[in-house]
Amino acid sequence: MRYGETGVNLEIDLSRGSVEKVETDPRLTELFLGGQGTAAKTLWDRVPPEVEPFSPDNLLIFTAGILHSTPVPGANRVAVNTFSPQTNLMSHSLMGGFFGPEMKHAGYDQIIIRGKAQKLVYLYINNDKVEIRDASHLQGKGTTETGDVLKKELKDDKVQVAAIGLAGENRVYMASIDHGHSSAARGVGVIMGDKRLKAIAIRGTKDINIAHPAELFEASMKLHRQIADSDGCGDWMAYDEDDSFHHNHFAWGNARTRRKNFWSKELEERWRNIKYDNMDRQTSCYNCPKNCRNVIKMPGKKRFGYKCYGKDTYHMAAFKELDFSYDILGIAQEYGLDSYSTPQVMAFAIELYEAGILTDKDMPGLPADSGDRFYYLMEKIVRREGIGDILADGVSHAAIRIGNGAEAYDHNTTKKFEQLPIKLGKVNLAYFLMIATGEKMSITQIEGSFPQDPMRTMEERQKFVDNWTSPPDDKFKDYFLNWEKRDVMSNQAFCEIVDWNEAMHYIDDATGLCGFVSSFRGQFGGDVAYNIHNIPALIEGATGIEMDKEKLWEVFQRNRTLVRAINVRRGLRRKDERPPEDHWAVRDEEKEQQLLSEYYEFKGWNEDGIPTLDMLDKLGLGYVGEDLLERGILTDNDTISAKETSAAIDKV
Amino acid sequence: MKAGLKKKIVKEIKVDISKCTGCRSCEMACSAFHAVPKYSSLNPSKARIRVYMDEIRDIYVPIRAGGYTQAECNGRNLYIINGKEYSECAFCPASCPSRDYFKEPSSGLPLKCDMCEDEPPLSEPMCVEACKFDALTYVEREETVAMEGTPLTEKQVELKAAYESLVKTHGRKKLMDVFSQLSKR
Ligand code: SF4
Ligand code: SF4
Ligand code: SF4
DSSP, rough: OSSOOOOEEEEETTTTTTEEEEEOOHHHHHHHHHHHHHHHHHHHHHHTTTTTTSTTOOOEEEOOOTTHHHHHHHBBEEEEEEEETTSSSEEEEOTTTTTHHHHHHTTEEEEEEESSSSOOOEEETTEEEEEEEEGGTTTTTTHHHHHHHHHHTTOTTTTTEEEOOOHTTTOTTBBEETTTTTOOOOOOOOHHHHHTTTEEEEOOOOEEEEESSHHHHHHHHHHHHHHHHHHTTOOGGOOOOOOOHHHHHBTTTTTTTETTTOOOOOHHHHHHHHHHHHHEEEETTOOSSSSOEEEEEESOOEEEEEEEGGTTTHHHHHTOOOHHHHHHHHHHHHTTTTTTTTHHHHHHHHHHHHHTOOOOOTTTOOOHHHHHHHHHHHHHHHTTTTTTHHTTHHHHHHHHHHOOOOGGGGGGGEEEEEEEOOOOOEOOHHHHHHHHSSSSGGGGOOOOOOOOSSSSSSSHHHHHHHHHOOOOHHHHHHHHHTTTTOOOOOOEEEEEEHHHHHHHHHHHEEEEHHHHGGTTTGTTTTSSSTTTTHHHHHHHHHHOOOOOOOHHHHHHHHHHHHHHHHHHHTOOOGGGGOOOOOOOEEOOHHHHHHHHHHHHHHTBBOOOOOOOOHHHHHOOOOOHHHHHHHTTOOOTTTTHHHHHHHHHHHHO | OTTTTEEEEEEEEEEOGGGGGOOOOOHHHHHHHHHTTTTTOOOGGGOEEEEEETTTHHHHHHEEOOOOOOOOOHHHEEEETEEEEHHHHHOEEOOOTOOTBBTTTTTBOOOBOTTTTSSSOOOOOOHHHHHHSSSSEEEEEEEEEEOOOOOOOOHHHHHHHHHHHHHHHHHHHHHHHHHHHHHOO
C-alpha cells in the first residue's frame, strides 16, 4: 500500500487521444517528494532540449504535493509545469484551491499531458473514468464560466475545474490557468491553449492512506489552531487596509514612477469603503484556517477573487485607483490573464505610444483615458488582434518585434520574464542574487524566510530572535542580530540567507504547502507555521518515508539542482542572470559579480552557473551529469573548462 | 420537576453560513475521524458533513448528513436569501436517490452524522473543532421533555417503522380508510 500518495500517474496523449495509468516508482517519491520536484524529473527524462515549447512533445504537467489530501493544513498548491515560449525555460506555477487534493482522491499524483488535440477538448476525470471530450461548446467562455458550465453538466458541485479563457485559447503568453478564484500564472495557460485543452474537470472519491494516523492528525489539528491564531500566517493584505507598502514603494506605469507620498488616510478610508461595500466574503483554500481571498462583486460586473498585491497591479500600471482594478479584474479573470505580467505589458504599450514608437496606425481608435486604454488593449491582446498579436508575446518579445527603439522600454524583465515593478536606490545584494538566479521567475517565489529589513535597536533584534523558531541554524540569528544596514553583510551570509529562502520554496513546492503559511511569510515577522524543523515529521507521518532535516534539505538541493540542469540544457547561462539594470539606481557590478561567483560555488555550480559533476553525483543525479557531459555542456574537469567556455562565449 | 417530565441533553451544531469560507476543513476532519482505524485515511467524500459550494454565486452551505430517504421530494423550493438563490436541496441533509451526497462512495450506503459519539466523549465534534471561522459552533442545551411512558418493545418499534413508512407512501387518511375497510370484512 502507498501512503500519502496514490502511486499512479495519469498520462494523456491528446494527439493520439490515448489515456494511460502508470504506476510510479516509490523510490522517486523519496528522492523528489512531489510537486515541482517530481515534475522536474519527468521533464528532464522526457523532454529533451531540442523540443520547442509549442511542439506536441512539450508536456504540461499538474503535480500534487506530497502533503495534499492529508490532514496537514494549508497543503493545497498544485504545481503546474511546462516549457514556456516566453523564456524557453521551465515554467513553474502554483494553483491554490482544491484541484491538487482532488487529483489525489481521484487516484493520481500527476497528470501528464502530451500532444495536441485536433480541436478544442476538455478532460473529464472521475476516479478511474478518464475521457477526452469535445469542448466546442466552451470555446471563448470565461474561466469561472467554464467551471460553472461543467459543474452543471456533470451535475456535481464538487467537480474541480481548471480552465483557460480566451487568452489561453489564443496562446497569449501571459495566459493563466484558473480554478475558480485561484490561478496558475507565469506562463502555463499558453501551453494548455496550444494543446487545445480548454479545461480539466476532476472528481475523486478515493481514500488517501496515512502512515502514522494518530500522530499526524494530532499534529495537524495543533497546526490548525496555531495558524488560525497567528498573525504571522496568511496574507496580511487580505485584512490590513493600509497598503502604503506597495503604493509608495513600487513603481507605477511600466515600472517607471515612484509616488512616495501617494498613500493617505483619506484614501485608505475611501478604499476601505469600496472594498467592504462590494466584498461578499473572504474565502479559503482546501483545509486551511486562513481566508486570504477577497471575493468582490461590483454592481453589474463579474464576481472575482483576488489575493495579495493582485488588486494593485492594474490600477498602478494605469495610474488609476482601486475601483479601476475592481472593475477590470473580473474581466481579466474570465479571460484568464496573469494579473502580474499583463498590466505591465499594457503599460509598456502605452509608453511606446507616448514615445511615438507605436502610433495611431498601430492602435486605431486608442482612447484618451489611460483606463480606457487598458480595456482597449486587453481586448486586442486576448484576441491577438492587430497590435495585440505582438503584445501577447510579453514585453521582451514584443519589444524585439516592434523594434525602432522599443527595446529600451523593455527594462523590467529578467530571462525575458516581467519582474515585479520595483525600482530602488542602492543595490541590495541578497535581492540581487535572488532576482538574478531565481528560476521560478518571480522574486515572490524565492524571497521569504529571512526578514526583508533589519531592526533598529539591539533590544528589538534580540526579542525577535528569541521567538524565532524557523532558522535552520543559529548562525541566521547571529546574522540578524548583527545586521544594521540593509545592504551590508558578508558574502557568506548573503549566500546562506538566499539559499535558505530558496530552500523553503522548493520544499513547499514539493509538499504542496502554501507560501503564506510557510516559505513566503517569515520575511514579514518570523512567526510562520512551517519550517525546516517541523516539516520532516509531517512528511514522515503522511508517507512513512523516514525524513529528517538533513534529508529534506537534500531533497531541496536535488530538486533545485535538477531545475537548474534542465534550464542549463536549454541554454541558460550566467550572462542571463541579470536583474533589470535599473532595478537599483546605484549598482556595483564588480561586487555583484564577485558575489554571484561565490554563490555559484556555494550552490555547487561552476563559474557559468552549471551544476558540477561532484554536486550532481552527491545528489544522486549522476545521469544528469552524464547527459551534460555528452552534450559538451560539462567536461570531466568541469570547473576549469567552464571558465574557458564562458570566456569563449564572450568572444562570440 | 413535574411528574411525567424529564431532562434531556440536546446536542446542537449551529451553522452560520455567512461565516463559512469554504475551507472544507470540516469535511477533512470528519472523514479522518470516521476512518477505520481512526485517522488512517482521508476522504472528504466519506465525510458526514458536506459544504455545498458555488464560488460564482457566492454560496457556501455546510450541511450535516441526516440519514436515508427512499424517494426524492416531489416539489422543490427556491429560497432567496440576501439576493442569492438557494435551492432546497442545498440545505437538505438527506441521503437521497436524486444525488450522490452522503453516500459511502464505493458501497453507496447512506452516511449519517453521529455527532462524533466516542468513548471518552470529545469535548466538541470534529467538524466544529476543525472550523476555525465559527461557521460551526457546538451547543449543548438542556431540555425538559415529556416522559414517553413505557418504552416500546422491539416488535412494536418495528411495526411503528412499517406503519410510518406506509403513512409516508400512501398518506395517513388513505391508510386509515383501508384499515377500517379491512377490519370490517
Ligand atoms: S494561507 Fe491563504 S492562500 Fe494559503 S492556503 Fe491558506 S487560505 Fe490559501
Ligand atoms: S458532528 Fe461529527 S459526524 Fe457529524 S458531521 Fe461533524 S464531524 Fe461529522
Ligand atoms: S470548516 Fe467551517 S468555514 Fe470551513 S468549510 Fe467547514 S463550515 Fe465552512
